[in-house]
Amino acid sequence: MKIINVHSASLPALLLPLIFSPALFAADEQTIIVTAAPQTLSELDTPAAVSVVDGEEMRHAAPRVNLSESLGAVPGLQVQNRQNYAQDLQLSIRGFGARSTFGVRGLRLYVDGIPATMPDGQGQTSNIDINSVESIDVLRGPFSALYGNSSGGVINVNTQTGQQPGTIEASSYYGSFGSWRYGLKASGAVGDGTQAGDVDYTVSTSRFSTHGYRDRSGAQKNLANAKLGVRIDDASKLTLLFNSVDIKADDAGGLTESEWRDNPQQSPRAEQYHTRKTIKQTQAGLRYDRQLTENDDLSMMLYAGERETTQYQSIPRAPQLNPTHAGGVIELTRHYQGIDTRWTHRGELLVPVTFTTGLDYENMSEQRKGYENFVMNGSTPEYGQKGDLRRNERNLMWNLDPYLQTQWQLTDKLSLDAGVRYSSVWFDSNDRYITPENGNDSGDANYHKWLPAGSLKYAITDAWNVYLSAGRGFETPTINELSYRSDGKSGLNFDLKPSTNDTVEIGSKTRIGNGLLSVALFQTNTDNEIVTDASSGGRTSYKNAGKTRRQGAELSLDQRFAENWRAKAAWTYLDATYRTNVCDDSNCNGNRMPGIARNMGFASLGYEPESGWYAGGDIRYLSDIMANDENTAKAPSWTVVGLNTGYKFNISKVNIDVFGRVDNLFDREYVGSVIVNESNGRYYEPAPGRNYGVGLNVGWTFE
Known part of the structure; x- marks a missing residue:
């Protein structure tokens, strides 16, 4: 048994309460980002790099399947669709998260x-229901550490909070590659x-299916999301949240450069191993949520869930014959739960000040089993079938984080936000597969x-703010990252240490007419x-890589003009080096x-009246991406263009929206994402060429 001790807590803990508190500030005072309560976040007044994406904009003439459709205008966020629903999207913010292979x-x-x-620290986007999103807040920079x-x-x-009048909406989308x-x-x-007794509700359900752009990349996904709020009395409210997702997806895997250029749709290993x-x-x-007094609020969140995963990997029979090999089939059952309680006080201490303090507890238990991904038919292995048990362990991980955040209005123009969080994470593994050779x-x-x-x-003016921020964060290994040692031997990789980072940021935000x-x-x-040390067969x-540096610049513009026109632009320069x-x-x-791409660009222009014809287009650019540490392999840069048009009209209380879109208009052949440090050189996950889609949304309003 090996025991590792490290220690971590932070301002993030302080900022987190403020960020999530339901009644943190009055509407004209709110400056802290990412609120879980139904408040509108002020991008201008928040002293950090934050972008707010509206849910209606995300659904506008879109398939409503992946976050990659609608987050392109967020600077610093690299979101790539792997065209592989078995591995989720590839998300990174200022380079954090780029190493993820799934x-x-x-x-x-x-x-x-x-x-x-x-x-x-391991997450997924598969349970996000775009159909019911109210808004998405994306926070970059030092204040992220407070989480x-x-x-x-x-x-x-x-997600949306129900309000009068009641509505029912039916939506559909049909696109290339048998997608609907x-x-x-x-x-x-x-x-x-x-x-007291007032109730609000939002219930959403959807089904998605696709054959996939590549061979053996089909998927089916069922998703449901519900939110029910009950006003208990004039000072308190109870909200019930429910979410469920069920996915079955083939895993097309990566390709070598020669395979990609020869036929980007092929999937040779998936065919052989039925991944x-x-x-x-x-x-x-x-x-x-309860308002204790005029200046004090209490918020408490309790949650619990279960996640079951079964994955078949493309690992040949020979390596699995090693007595310490964990096999090519993974079965995971995870139970997780948590509670986050916070208290917010607004008052004066020489100057106006807001304090938020709280305690966050999260717990996860995991039953992990590994099996051979073949059974023998005589002397021939038949892959894609669950064979003998090769791994059996119970893993526990939990954290307990107290936090404090404060906001000080030092003068009419100068404010200070400061916070700290003490983050403690425990991990325990109990091996239940023990043999003479393992x-x-x-x-x-x-x-x-x-x-x-x-x-x-x-605040230089009412419409122009500048800020300077700094913070420290840390990142522990995930259970998956601890699961395999780089030398191929059995046992957990407890030699991995948590990483720590220090960030400094300076920014400016300016209102320009109806834009920011x-x-x-x-x-x-x-x-x-x-x-990533090595990646092969899933x-x-x-x-640990010693020291790294990320430095760069982000620029974004969101501008409305001429009543019904809207333009967006974003550029990110990120120099991330060892x-x-x-x-x-x-x-x-x-x-x-x-x-990590060194440069990312996005621009869009749309004509968006409340009814009648509408149209828009966007252009996306991503510079080349290195695929390995040696920088001997890379995915080339690419630029793609998308167009959409549609017509919205009303018939009595029925709202109808019919639209069509084309993506990758000029049929550019490019790599959508890479598998970092893939040991066999299968780095490349191709993106589709020109593809089309049509959609119909019908809404009824009850008044």
């Missing part, structure tokens, strides 16, 4: 205040939400860290960066970190 790492995800990120472990960036999803989605949503309220994944997740939450690999580790953050904001112009400059220095091992050597057989000091 799922989401290094970022904190929340849906209505319930973490979509487990205590170890605790693995908070290199924060994505907070707020049906959705149904009902939303409404009894009363205006201010009297696939099934996911079932159900969760529920209960949030209680010993007891049980072990435990714990990590602790103080995480402070602070920001000074100065934002600029941010930043630098992040990281010690013990966790990076299995990835990790190591500051020490991380390669075994060459010197990688100064090399670019893989999976």
